[in-house]
Amino acid sequence: MFRFIAADLRRHWIGVLAVTLILALAVALGVVVTLQERALRLGSARAAAAFDLVVGAPGSETQLILSAVFLQPAPLPLMPGSVLAGLLADPRVAWAAPVGFGDFVDDFPIVGTTQALVNGLGRLTEGRASARLGEAVVGAAVPKAMGAVFHPMHGQIQGPAEVHGGISYQIVGRLAPTGTPWDRAVLVPIEAVWRVHGQEAEAAGHGEEPRPRSLSDAHQRHRDFAPDLDRPIRPEAFADPSAPGLPAIVVKPRTIADAYKLRRDYRGEHTLAVFPGEVLTRLYATLGDARQVVALIAVGAQGLVGAAILLVVVVHVLQRRRQIGALRAFGAPRLVVFAIVWLEVLALLGAGLLAGAGLGYLAARLVSRTLEGASGIALPVVFAPADAGVLALVFAVGALAATLPALLAYRQSPAAALRG
Amino acid sequence: MPGLAIRDLEVRFPGLEQPALAIPALDLPAGAHVAVTGPSGCGKTTLLNILTGLERARHGAVSWQGTDLSALSEGARDRWRAAHVGLVMQEFHLFPGLSAVENVLLPQRLSHLRLGGETKAEAARLLARVGIGNPRQPVETLSRGQMQRVAVARALLARPGILVADEPTASLDAEAGAAVADLLLELAGETGATLIIATHDPRLTGRLERVLRLDGGRLAPGAERA
Incomplete structure (x- = not known):
């Protein structure tokens, strides 16, 4: 048959x-x-696994997670610099690291953060950690050689962009692959981001700089702005309550109970704390x-x-x-x-x-x-x-x-x- | 060998006033060689269908050696036919894609879980007997005469007591037709099977010992030749 x-x-x-x-x-x-x-x-x-709790300014929880965890560029409201200082001093926190963005190199997002987050993402396969403000660590999927120097760009290539011609970073380390959007990230010291965007100057109240006379004048000044990045990283700068504002902070609580307490404590008028999991579930x-x-x-x-x-x-x-x-x-x-x-x-x-x-x-x-x-x-x-x-x-x-x-x-x- | 006894057989098709077939009585001794002739539409095919149990006789009795086909269910008639009837048809009904010997074995393959070596040897013997030199040849590459000879071998594999052929030579040229007719007569004689052939072919009817002439579903009186 x-x-x-x-x-x-x-x-x-x-x-x-x-x-x-x-x-x-x-x-x-x-x-x-x-x-x-x-x-x-x-x-x-899996991409969100390394991020237990994300704290940001009040606004959209989804946008906060998409930006901080999945590195989707979006203008996030800033929270005061004192929030990071408070978290760093909190005994329930294993580590907390700022996430600041806005600039790109080619199509790769430049993320201002601290060594704590670099450690949290995994180990380095090449080079070393950033020691000076002008030094960057890149994700595994960023096709740039060790020692390469690049200028950050404000905005992405496809959109209206502006090169920060006076600023340059050098790549000193590379992260192991994580299978997350952070593989495409360029990590630089958060202080450097502050300096590049002049926030530190504003926060410190340097009022003597004359106001730009016109829009093109302002753009020109933006392009020519060349802060000094050849300085060592000062970890104490993050803990300074008068530090500039931040769009997001990644927090690693010590225990699960701490995580829930932190989430409760940081949901208020000035801040918003979210588990990535709850946003993902939605x-x-x-x-x-x-x-x-x-x-x-x-x-x-x-x-x-x-x-x-x-x-x-x-x-x-x-x-x-x-x-x-x-x-x-x-x-x-x-x-x-x-x-x-x-x-x-x-x-x-x-x-x-x-x-x-x-x-x-x-x-x-x-x-x-x-x-x-x-x-x-x-x-x-x-x-x-x-x-x-x-x-x-x-x-x-x-x-x-x-x-x-x-x-x-x-x-x-x-x-x-x-x-x- | 089974002999045939028909009593009061009447076959009607819906919508037709006259019965398609009406045979009050017909007896055939076992081992008889009989031709059934008549114009098309005379009921030849209907008679063959009834005799082989392909169709059920609703009226009357059709008994082969005491087995009344009209009393059997469809499945029982299938089993009876598989055991007792070898069929040869005008259009051969060989299955392309299978070799000559696979075609000969196919009915047995489909009704038995395993084939004995005996059956396979018998298939080879029959193919040699009908003059097929290469049993492994795919059937679609055979000539029409060869195809019908394979069909004859297939009909004889289960050693049936009844061999029924429906216009076996009609689609063949004269030479191939004569070869098939020879084979049918010789093999039926060798096995002692009752042979019933429906045919228009005068060369074939002339060689059979008895001719039943059907006309309008009835046996023509006096047309029978002993």
Whole structure:
């Protein structure tokens, strides 16, 4: 029987191939949706793993997390410099580090921070930590050589940008890959960022500088501004309550209980404390809704493809009713005729499902790689045990539908074979 | 070898006033060689369908050696046919993609879990007997005459007591048709099987010991030649 099935499938190989391919594509559609959504969840959760608690100025929690954890550029409101000083002095805090941004080099965000965050992100694979204000440590995915010197740019290449021509950083270290957007970050001492943007001067109240007379004058001054970065980092500067304002602070609490207490204490009029997890959970809910819509569309497409293929199989069985009748006329039992048609459809279905899972996996990998290149977030494409259940369910539904043409063949009168 | 006894057989198709087939009585001794002839639409195919159990006789009795086909269920008729009837058809019904020997073995393969070495040896013997030199040759590459000879070998594999052929020579040229006719007669004689051939071919009817002429579903009286 199996030899007959194999010979029959081989003889109709073009049709078999076409049907299998269509099935595979329909299945791949659903697989990609599932895998990609899972990749986004896993990737974003892993990217946020190093960030227990983020403190910022009151505003959008989501924007705070997107900016501080995922380095999405957005103008965040600043909180007073005293907040960092307070956190650094807090016994419940293992470490706290500022996150200040705004500048870019090429397409890579420059993040002003401290050694604590560099340590929190992982170890260095090359070079050493920054010791002077003009020294930068780069993420694993930043294609710049050790010792390279660059000028920061205000804004990104695509948008309106302005090069800080008078300022230059030198790369002295490189971080191990983390699979997070921080792989694409250029870390510089926060003090340097303050200086570049003249905040320290303002905070210190240097009022003698004359106001720019015009907008172009102001731009010119911005371009020519050349603060002195050839100074060692002074850790005590962060702990200074009169330090300049900060958009975000990453906090590592000592215990889980401390984390909840800190979150409560820092949710107030002047600050906002957020667990990245709670924001991600909300984002996942939205993502889940979107996935559900897309998944429904995919299921609809699969249903239509299934119905079309069922029709093709039924027409095929009807066209071959004389041949099927002949099988029975020669003595093949009805159940065998049923089994032949059923197993042939199951073979197509099985091959289509497996190929679809493979195609879907490859497509998800491709999408993930493209997104990884753009965001720096590692998006792991993995199958979960539940996926096998879904595929088995699709197979079961298909097997049930396949009984229709099989029954048609089963009921085929053997006398039809004799009629001329 | 089974002999045939038909009593009060009447086959009607919906919408037709006249019965498609009406045979009050017909007896054939076991091992008889019989031709069924008549114009198209005379009921030849209907008679063959009834005789082989492909269709059920709703009215009357069709008994082969005491087994009344009209009393059997569809499944039982399938089993009876597989055990007792070898079929040869005008359009061969060989399955492309399989070799000659696989085609001969196919009905047995589909109804048995395992094939004994005996069956395989018998298939090879039959193919040699019908003059197919290469049993491994794919059937679609055979000539039409060769195809029908493979079909004859297939019909005989289960050593049936009844050999039924429906226009076995109609789609063949004269030479190939004659070769197939020779084979059918010789093999039926060798195995002692009852041979029933529906045919228009006068060269074939002339070689059979008895001719049943059907007209409008009835056996023409006096047209029978002993």
